[in-house]
Amino acid sequence: MAVSRRRVLAAVAGGALMGVQAPWQPVPRAERAPSDAREGAAPVPAHVSRDEIVARYEGVEPSAWGMEVPGVITALPDDRPLLALTFDACGSTGGCGYDAGLIDFLRANRVPATLFVNARWIDANPDRFEELAGDPLFEIGNHGTAHRPLSVSGRSAYGIAGTRDAGEVYDEVEANAAKLTGLLGRRPRFFRSGTAHYDDVAARIAADLGQLLAGFTVNGDAGATLTSAQVRAEVAAAPSGAIVLGHMNHPGGGTADGIAAAVPSLLAAGHRFVRLSDLS
Numbered sequence: 001m002a003v004s005r006r007r008v009l010a011a012v013a014g015g016a017l018m019g020v021q022a023p024w025q026p027v028p029r030a031e032r033a034p035s036d037a038r039e040g041a042a043p044v045p046a047h048v049s050r051d052e053i054v055a056r057y058e059g060v061e062p063s064a065w066g067m068e069v070p071g072v073i074t075a076l077p078d079d080r081p082l083l084a085l086t087f088d089a090c091g092s093t094g095g096c097g098y099d100a101g102l103i104d105f106l107r108a109n110r111v112p113a114t115l116f117v118n119a120r121w122i123d124a125n126p127d128r129f130e131e132l133a134g135d136p137l138f139e140i141g142n143h144g145t146a147h148r149p150l151s152v153s154g155r156s157a158y159g160i161a162g163t164r165d166a167g168e169v170y171d172e173v174e175a176n177a178a179k180l181t182g183l184l185g186r187r188p189r190f191f192r193s194g195t196a197h198y199d200d201v202a203a204r205i206a207a208d209l210g211q212l213l214a215g216f217t218v219n220g221d222a223g224a225t226l227t228s229a230q231v232r233a234e235v236a237a238a239p240s241g242a243i244v245l246g247h248m249n250h251p252g253g254g255t256a257d258g259i260a261a262a263v264p265s266l267l268a269a270g271h272r273f274v275r276l277s278d279l280s
C-alpha cells in the first residue's frame with residue numbers, strides 16, 4: 001500500500017512539475033450530477049484543436065519514456081482495500097476477439113471493471129460494444145484509435161510503432177475519444193495507449209485533451225500470454241489500491257479462468273472492486 005500511495009503522489013507531483021493537471025480529480029459520489037453517476041465526466045473538455053496542439057508542442061523534446069512517465073496513474077488514490085480490474089480490447093488482426101467467459105464471470109459475480117476499448121475493436125464488435133457500454137457494471141475507457149504507443153518522436157514498444165509527432169498523438173487520442181463520446185453520449189474519462197507506453201510530452205497532450213492516463217500496478221496477464229495459473233498468481237497478489245491490467249479480447253488465453261480463480265480469494269481478504277471512476 002505504501003508503495004502504491006507513493007506512486008500516486010509521484011504521478012501527481014510529476015504532473016504538477018510538468019504543468020500537467022493533477023491526474024486524479026475525484027468527485028465524491030454525493031456531488032456527482034446524475035449524468036455523471038456512472039462514469040464521471042472528463043475533467044477537461046477537449047476544446048483544443050489539432051492545430052493548437054501542434055503549435056503548442058512544436059519543438060518540445062520528450063525527456064521520459066515508458067509506462068510510468070509523469071501523469072500516468074499507477075494506483076488508486078485511496079487507503080481502503082480497493083482494487084480496479086481493467087481489461088483492454090486492442091483491435092487489429094488477432095486482437096478483435098471477445099472473451100465471453102471473462103465478461104460472464106464478472107457479470108455473474110457483480111464484479112465491476114473498466115474496459116479500455118480501441119476504435120478497431122468497436123468497429124469489429126459493434127453489438128458487443130453496445131451491450132457492454134449499456135451495462136452499468138462497466139466503465140468504458142479509451143484505448144486509442146490505431147493502438148499506437150503515444151510518442152512525439154515515433155518511439156516503438158513491443159515492435160509497435162508509436163505516433164510520430166504531436167498531431168499524430170492528437171489523432172490517436174482524440175479520434176477514439178470523439179467516437180466514444182458519440183456512442184456513449186459522454187466523453188470517456190480515462191485513456192490507455194496501445195502498449196501503455198508514453199513519452200512525457202505525449203502524456204501532456206493527452207492531459208490537454210482531458211484524458212486521465214490509466215497505467216497499472218499489476219500486469220495481470222502479460223498481454224494475454226499467461227496461463228490461468230499464472231494470471232491467478234499475479235492477480236491474487238495484488239495489493240490494496242492496485243490497478244490490475246488484463247485483456248478481454250483473447251478468449252483462448254488464461255485471463256478468464258485466472259481472474260475467476262483470483263477474485264474469490266481477494267474478496268475473502270476484504271478487497272472490494274471498483275471502476276476507475278468509482279470512489280465511494
Ligand SMILES: [Zn+2]
Binds near residue numbers: 143147194195
Ligand atoms: Zn491493447
